[in-house]
Amino acid sequence: MKSKENIVFLGMMGSGKTTIGKIVSQKLNLDFFDTDDEIENKLDMKISKIFSEKGESYFRKFEEELTLELLKKKSVIIALGGGAFLNNKIRKEILDNHLSIWLKWDDKVLLDRIKDSHKRPIAFNSTKNDLSKLIKKRSNIYSKALYYVNCNEIGKKEIADRVIKIYENNKIKN
Ligand code: S3P
Numbered sequence: 001m002k003s004k005e006n007i008v009f010l011g012m013m014g015s016g017k018t019t020i021g022k023i024v025s026q027k028l029n030l031d032f033f034d035t036d037d038e039i040e041n042k043l044d045m046k047i048s049k050i051f052s053e054k055g056e057s058y059f060r061k062f063e064e065e066l067t068l069e070l071l072k073k074k075s076v077i078i079a080l081g082g083g084a085f086l087n088n089k090i091r092k093e094i095l096d097n098h099l100s101i102w103l104k105w106d107d108k109v110l111l112d113r114i115k116d117s118h119k120r121p122i123a124f125n126s127t128k129n130d131l132s133k134l135i136k137k138r139s140n141i142y143s144k145a146l147y148y149v150n151c152n153e154i155g156k157k158e159i160a161d162r163v164i165k166i167y168e169n170n171k172i173k174n
Contacts, residue, residue: 004099007077007167010085011103011142012135013120014113016151016159017079020103023160025077028167034079035067042066047081051121064090071098083122086141095144099170101163102145106152107135 007024009017018034025032036047039062043050050059063081067090070078078098084090085100094100111131114123123131142148149162 004097004170005074006071006098007163008071008094008098008100009077009079009103010094010100010145011082012105012110012114012138013082013117013123014110015082015103015105016156017082017103019156020159020163021077021079023156024163024167027160027164028077031073031076032079033070033073033076035063035070035084036079036081038066038070039063039081046119048119048121048124056121060087063087068093082138085145086138091141091144095146099167100145100147101166102142102148103159104139104142104148104150107132109152110135 007030009021011017018036021032021034024030039050039059040046043062045053047059050062060083063084064087067078067080067084067087070076071090071093080090085094111128114120115128115131117123122134126134147166149159149166151159154162
């Protein structure tokens with residue numbers, strides 16, 4: 001990765017950041033990191049438990065520190081938690097130095113995937129209407145990513161191939 005330090009996947013919960021990130025990491029032979037997994041490992045607690053026992057602001061602070069640290073790596077693939085790109089410091093670092101890719105889906109697909117997810121406290125504790133508003137609001141911010149892949153109606157392999165194309169073009173251009 002010549003010009004940009006790392007490939008960063010962002011987007012809503014349920015958008016496939018981890019799944020696609022892993023596929024791309026295998027194809028490009030680059031290491032993969034998932035910020036949620038890293039947080040769970042470091043704190044030895046599931047995300048849902050961190051939210052219920054320590055609170056969201058504790059999680060967000062931990063997420064900020066850990067993500068900024070992970071972003072110091074070179075030539076790796078990182079899947080962010082759905083809320084991480086909303087953080088100003090994280091977003092600025094990513095937009096300045098990394099190849100950011102938003103996995104974009106129709107709101108309805110996302111809603112159906114996440115509405116009853118026990119492992120996702122933000123989704124589990126919101127009504128469908130609130131989640132729908134959240135998706136709209138966040139999409140404005142996700143859209144600041146350098147690239148997006150419209151994931152509706154294509155399979156995982158095609159999504160990963162499009163990401164790899166973006167990566168290759170980015171390397172060639174710079
Ligand atoms: C969150 C998304 C989750 C996780 C936490 C908060 C969010 O990650 O970080 O539950 O605010 O959107 P995924 O996007 O991997 O589900």
